[in-house]
Amino acid sequence: MTLRIIGNRALKTLPGETTRPTAARVREALFNIWQGDVDGKRWLDLCGGSGSMGAEALCRGAVDVVAVEQWGKACALIQENWQGLAQPQQRIQVVRGQVPGILKTLVGREFDCIYFDPPYASECYGPTLAAIAQHHLLAPQGQLAVEHHPQRSLPPCPPLTLHRTKVYGNTALSFFYQP
Template sequence: MSLRIYGNRLLKTLPGQATRPTPARVREAVFNIWQGTIVGCRWLDLCSGSGAMAAEALCRGASSVVGIEQSSRACTVIRQNWQQVAKPDQTFQLLQGDVVQRLLTLKGQQFDRIYFDPPYDGNLYEPVLQAIDQHDLLAPAGELAAEHNPSRAMPEAIGTLVRDRQKVYGNTAVSFYRSQA
């Protein structure tokens, strides 16, 4: 299976819905919301899946991308996708493993844009948001977007992270958080 991103670039995905790529309509909406903030940004992609969101960030000028994905099969596809789109002056790093544990290894780094797309029925939302807050991973002017099922009640705040807004696109919702530190 494959999908297209910014610039009509074709990316690989794993067969089936194991990685559930973010729908094109949602990707476009998120990048429209974040328009003007991607060039030069530091992007963190959590539960990367196919790596499409970070690949799109690279295509739109992000200076660096870090991704975390648990599946080794997905990591192989993500690396191929990012190598295909990254320019020589852009860096990317992919960490395999449990997202909450791997976030600890990023302590001391900050990211301008964080995209978090876990399995909708999983219990990762609160632990990941807490870890991002505890490890101070969101830059002061940064923003985090968490993709989820529209029926899921997302927290208004976790630590210094405060939900700024929520957008719904059919069967997908995205909650945006900023740091109030």
């Protein structure tokens, strides 16, 4: 299957439902909300899947884009998709591992934008939000978007502050910021 991102660029995806690319409508909504907040920024894509969100960030000028994905085939696909998009001044990295445990390997790095999209039935929402806060991965004034089912409530995770939640059919995006 082929997926298209900004500029009608094609990305490869894996067959089946092992990875679930973020719906085009939700992807477009997120980048409309974060309009102007991606260019020149550091981007972290948690549960990267096909890498479509990070690819979109690359196309919109993010300078440092990191994906975390647990499945090896998906990691290879993300790397392949991003190699074709990254400009010489952009840094890309794909980290294989499970959230939240793998996040400790990113200690010392801060990200301006973090996108977190685990399987909706996953129990990693709370622990991952806690790890993001504990390891100081979200830069001051940074933004975190969490994709989830609209009926799922996300736990509070100080110092991250829930700003708003937007619902798009069977998908919700909850936005947190780092004060």
